[in-house]
Amino acid sequence: MAALTPISRKPMSVVLPTVALAGAFAGMFVGAGNGSIPLGILGGAVLMTGLAWVFINVLKNEQMARWITILAFGIAGILLSGPMGGVLGLLGGWFFAWFIYWLYEGRYRQKLLPYLTAKQVFYHYLFRVICGAIFVFLITPILVVLPLSFNAQDFFTFTPEMLRLDPEGYSLKHYRDFFTNNEWQRSFKNSLIIAPIATVISVSLGTLAAIGLSQSHVPGRRAIMGILISPMIVPLIISATGMFFFYSDIGRFLEGTLGMNKNFVGYLKVILAHAVLGIPFVIITVTATLVGFDRSLTRAAANMGAGPVRTFFSIQMPLILPGVISGGLFAFITSFDEVVVVLFVGSASQKTLPWQMFTGLREQISPTILAVATILVVLSIGLLATVELLRRRSERLRGLSPA
């Protein structure tokens, strides 16, 4: 992007305090890692102010100043805490060298509109920093899990070998355990049986309900909607307790009176319970897409001789498909993640992946759980990305611009 605003150098009275503040903030973390937080804050502030002063008044060569900072920080990082610290040091050095000149040269104004006041410029960047912080806050817990799942030890610990980036400290044994251990494989299979079937049921029933409830002549629409959505609002543990007793009776009837297979009934109970939990998501997303659906299209279809079923499948369904698919995704994830209800309703032969992870966490903190979590994270990212790509493709094909 071309420069919008001519830039000018800033006075030291602005640059030095800002740099000192940033240095103190970074110093706080370094200090926390090495024993003393106040010392880190003070050291960071002094160091950064000194660097900025030297660069601007003595060195006067930006290229060289940058390389010096990056190398010095990298070496300091290695001395403080090994190769891992070195990598962090290099990144920190790169950032601070850039930051000092960015401030001093006034580059931060370059890409903004010329008439913005200082306050507006400040808020512009503050907003970005806050967004970045929220992003870090949301993502870090997931990222921490990834390297830990390659731990060579059986604990949730970053071992000294791992921090030294020593290959000895890493291993695939937890992944091997997941793929060879019977208990994990059985629960993975159960999840793959239960979640898709529950999703199909939720999607069919939820879509029908949403279409029905969007007709203006249905009496007590709001009340029905409230009841159908209640599984999402009622605390899960309460639904689970209720379902336990409800499905116990049904199960006894099916097994005892009708003589059905015990395992089949077990799966049926869990699938139905999960379908109930998934339905609200489908209703909500489909109802939302139906708001934008033009009713005259169905009347036009009827006018041309199509029956209601045909109208539904060839006119309405393709148009509300994005809502149905995202509802289905939510329903799938709900069932795939669910641990409370299955603990109550299921028996040992229906043990799902989250159940196995839950007992694994409680009884033995094994990094196999982290390996599974990593696989699931990668799978979910893949799944969501695929659906999003498909959605954009279909919108492109239909001549809409992607939302």
Place this chain on the structure above:
Amino acid sequence: MKPTKTLLTAAALATAAGSLSAEEMTIVSWGGAYSNSQLKAYHEPYSEKTGVTILNDDSSAEAVAKLRAMNEAGNITWDVVDVVAADAIRLCDEGLAMEIDPDTMLAAAPDGTSAADDFGDLLVSDCFIPQIVYSTTFGYRTDMVGDTPPTDICAVFDLETYPGKRSLEKRPINNMEWALLCDGVAKDDVYSVLETPEGQDQALAKLGTIKDSVVWWSAGADTPQLLADGEVVMGSTYNGRLFSVIEEQKQPVAMLWDAQVFDLDGWIIPAGLSEERQKRALDYIMFATDTQRLADQAKYISYGPARASSAPLVGQHADLGIEMSPHMPTDPENAKNTFLYNYEFWADYRDDIDAKFQAWLAQ
């Protein structure tokens, strides 16, 4: 329509899977290394011998609550349940576990000693078939205690010599007894002191001296993780967990056996099973609690077998090849100073002291 077809296929699959393994039983246990030792020592040989498929359910931690709910709903899905002795006593009192006659339902020792004599005092309830003796004891980081490793339980309360955090179980049992022992109460008087409100306050006051340095745990896996991380300098947990940390994971941790508290773990059979399932459960119990099987379990985990006749048969660890007897809580070297957990006392006072302890924790 498509969904119906999927459902029908699934139904057919499930039915097929079910009919293949008609002989199936669900055994409930604690999970982790403990379930694994049972799998190797009991389940696998039993399946091989009889063709019965065994399903594991790691729900022992909530066995009492779940059995109550199952009983109320009339839908008992468990066949054999592994519980600690205190839970077995409660379940027996509530009529949720069936009574066992040791002479007809359990195997006699190889030398002909009756099962009742072989288990001896460990048969603490009419419904309970003891399996192992375990102890709750302390482990400490060898690299965090300087040149004077602790040998005495009171090191837990000594913040000056052993600064740092310690992990204790988030319940009064064991902690109250240890506190009194280290506050000058004689071992024999601990429970008579603990009966009085003043005694309870005394124990809590002693615990209060280290309260700020305590990490409270609720799952057996917590202390091993905390010790491995170096988050705590010492912590209590079950001795088998510490064995695994020290010998299998090679962490710089050592045992402090002083004033270890013995407890029992074993089987119960839920009351109200159908005749066929009860017969199978009893057959399993007869097999899994004989002298050889109990000794076999000690190959995989360092808990002492509950039968007197099994002790001489305890051999080496299955993978590590080390002698297991020095790691048993019952080994004379380790059992120099042990503390006997008083079931009756805790059955009577547990609710009161629990409430007091929780209130104290929240202060």
